Amino acid sequence: MEIHKYETLWFAASLLLIVGFIGTITYGAVGVGIEMVNDDGGTVDPDNLSDHERFGDTGVHQVNDTHYEVNMIAVHPSFIPSEIEIPAGSTVTFYMTASDVTHGFKLVDSNLNTMIIPGQITKITAEFDDPGEYGFVCHEYCGSLHHEMAGNLSVVPEDEWGGVDS
Ligand code: CUA
Numbered sequence: 101m102e103i104h105k106y107e108t109l110w111f112a113a114s115l116l117l118i119v120g121f122i123g124t125i126t127y128g129a130v131g132v133g134i135e136m137v138n139d140d141g142g143t144v145d146p147d148n149l150s151d152h153e154r155f156g157d158t159g160v161h162q163v164n165d166t167h168y169e170v171n172m173i174a175v176h177p178s179f180i181p182s183e184i185e186i187p188a189g190s191t192v193t194f195y196m197t198a199s200d201v202t203h204g205f206k207l208v209d210s211n212l213n214t215m216i217i218p219g220q221i222t223k224i225t226a227e228f229d230d231p232g233e234y235g236f237v238c239h240e241y242c243g244s245l246h247h248e249m250a251g252n253l254s255v256v257p258e259d260e261w262g263g264v265d266s
Contacts, residue, residue: 133211141221146199149173154195154221160184160264163193168264172196174203174216174238177245184253186228187261193225204239207253215240228255 128134149155154171158180161169168190173180175198186192196205196216203216207226214222238249 139220141195141223143219144197144221146197146218149197149199155197160186162264166190168192170194174198174205174242174249175200176203176243177238177249179205179236179238179249179251182251184251185261186253186255187258188231188255189229189258191225191227193223196222196224201242202240203242203249204237206237206239208235208237210234212236213239228253231255231257 144152144155155173158171158173160181161171163169166189168186170181170184170186170192172194174196194205194212196214197220198216198218200218202218204214205216205222206213209232210226212224212226214224216222232255234253234255236251236253238246240246242249
C-alpha cells in the first residue's frame with residue numbers, strides 16, 4: 101500500500117496539532133499553578149461569623165516579623181476590610197469567607213484570583229516584595245452592586261510601616 105505524500109503530510113500536521121492542544125491544556129492545568137478551591141482552609145458557619153475566632157476579628161494580624169494574616173469577609177457589595185496595608189517584603193496569608201452568596205477575589209497585577217464561598221474558608225498566600233497599590237475586585241456576579249465591590253491593598257515601604265492597629 102502506498103500512502104500519498106500529501107496525505108502523510110496532513111496526517112503529521114494534524115498529529116502535531118493534537119499534541120499541541122494536549123500540551124496547552126496540560127500547561128494550563130499544572131504549569132501556571134491553578135488550583136480549585138478546596139477544603140484546605142476548613143469550613144465555617146456563614147450565619148455565625150461574628151463568633152468565629154478568625155472572622156469575628158477581621159483585618160490584618162501579624163504572625164511574625166515577615167508574615168501577616170488577613171481575615172476577610174465578603175458580603176454584598178463589600179469586602180471587610182476593603183482597605184489593607186502591609187509592609188513590603190512580607191508574606192501574607194488571606195483567609196476569606198462569604199456570609200451571603202458566592203463572591204470572587206482578584207488582586208490586580210498578580211496571579212491571586214479565587215472564589216469566596218459561604219461555608220468555606222478560602223486560604224491563599226502571597227509574597228509582596230515591592231511597595232505599590234494593588235486594587236482588588238469581586239469577579240463573581242453577586243447582586244445589583246457587584247460592580248462596586250472592590251478594595252485596595254497598599255504595600256508600603258518597610259520604614260513607613262506603622263504596624264497593625266490591634
Ligand atoms: Cu461580590 Cu460580585
